[in-house]
Amino acid sequence: MTDFQAEKALVRDYHAALAAADVATATSVLDRFTAPDWHWRGMHPFHEQHGAAAVAEQFWVPLMTAMTGLQRRPDIFMAGLNEIDGFNGCWVVQMGHLMGLFDQPWLGIRPTGKIAMLRFAEFNRVADGRIVESAMFVDIPHLMIQAGQNPFPPQTGAMLIQPGPMTHEGLMFDAQPAEIGERTLAAINAMLDNPGAKFHNVDEATRLARVWHDDMIWWGPAGIGATYTIPRYLRQHCEPFDDALSEGYRFNGHLCRMAEGHFGGFFGWANLTLTNAGGYLGMTAGPGPSEMRVVDLYREQNGKLAENWIFIDLLHYLNLQGLDVLARMANIARY
Known part of the structure; x- marks a missing residue:
């Protein structure tokens, strides 16, 4: 333990x-x-x-x-x-x-x-x-x-109140066996080592299946939304992301990456630097590189990843491209 x-x-x-x-x-x-x-x-x-x-x-x-x-x-x-x-x-x-x-x-x-x-x-x-x-x-x-103030055009995924883990075992108040946490961290690292540079490759689903369960659930943030199963994850998140943001993509690393029991995750500050080629989240092409501060939390099952909860500071990402969502909302409220 x-x-x-x-x-x-x-x-x-x-x-x-x-x-x-x-x-x-x-x-x-x-x-x-x-x-x-x-x-x-x-x-x-x-x-x-x-x-x-x-x-x-x-x-x-x-x-x-x-x-x-x-x-x-x-x-x-x-x-x-x-x-x-x-x-x-x-x-x-x-x-x-x-x-x-x-x-x-x-x-x-x-x-x-x-x-x-x-x-x-x-x-x-x-x-x-x-x-x-x-x-x-x-x-x-x-x-x-x-509150009825959606700042985004229609999302590619589903937007809803997101539930916790399907297994209802995420509240680990007691100590957990070390070997389970090690297995979870290994599954997360295998995913990070196998992201794929392009998502339109016909073999990408096969590559993802090495580290994800077929019925994986990707609980994305508002503006992107949630998606279910590897094929829909590719279609509803990976492809739109890659179409708009693959240019100038750079992974900056994490500040924390850890696991306990069947759960683990990481955050970075900022995890990614990337350039919007146009269209992502309804934005025109960005004037230069922007960044994404991201949290990923995972549930592991039998050595593969089954669920993934994602938080992205999209307001910061958009602000660096010249769109201050909160200020725009305040200006609209004045009229």
């Missing part, structure tokens, strides 16, 4: 205290569990913040103000050592939805007065009894769609 119970307990206590906090106490709660030089990474428009006060002011207090009764509804909870730094740093990862009553505007998004679900994936690096580094990815366009 690989034991990350102390790190998991710290993060669970942090989440419980944050759930009980309000706008007046959010900073003190963050300060209690994080290091003074806490490095926090968030989606556009939050980007990088340092210290509890900045994170509370920029992210948590506005979100708590907008979402009455905000609660955390996790589907995956795991911990592991980071392959990228030689398996030294311990990261605790949670994925699910933040749910509340959307009662006040947030980032210019109109409140609905109804339940809203904000997809999230959170990575926390724990050292010396404190959270020292975090990445908080939230699917802001998904919330916009729920």
Whole structure:
């Protein structure tokens, strides 16, 4: 068994205290569990913040103000050592939805007065009894769609509230057998070693089948959408992506890659540099290279990958091409 119970307990206590906090106490709660030089990474428009006060002011207090009764509804909870730094740093990862009553505007998004679900994936690096580094990815366009403000043309995949793992075993509060996590990490690395440069090759489905189950599910972000089975994954995600973004494509690496039990994943800052040749997400050709900050979380089954949840900071990607989605939305609201 690989034991990350102390790190998991710290993060669970942090989440419980944050759930009980309000706008007046959010900073003190963050300060209690994080290091003074806490490095926090968030989606556009939050980007990088340092210290509890900045994170509370920029992210948590506005979100708590907008979402009455905000609660955390996790589907995956795991911990592991980071392959990228030689398996030294311990990261605790949670994925699910933040749910509340959307009662006040947030980032210019109109409140609905109804339940809203904000997809999230959170990575926390724990050292010396404190959270020292975090990445908080939230699917802001998904919330916009729920509020009737879809910033994208019709998606190639399906846009819906995304469920957790089919097996319902993603909440790993207890220690897991090390050999299962090693197998999961090996499956993720096999996928990374076998991505394929072009997706129109007739043999690509065969190559993907070496690392993915035939009935794999790719839970993509709002703007791209979810897709099911290898053939539909190729048609509904890979081909549109490759048509528009293969030029100038560069993989920049990850900051964290880990696994525990049948689950694992990674994030980068930014994972990819690429140039839009035109058409992707409704954009004309980009003026130059842009970048994608990406989270991928996976469920392994019998040595292959069965499910994949993806978060991409698409608002940042579009902003680097000259389209500030949130500013455009604010300008429209003025009229």
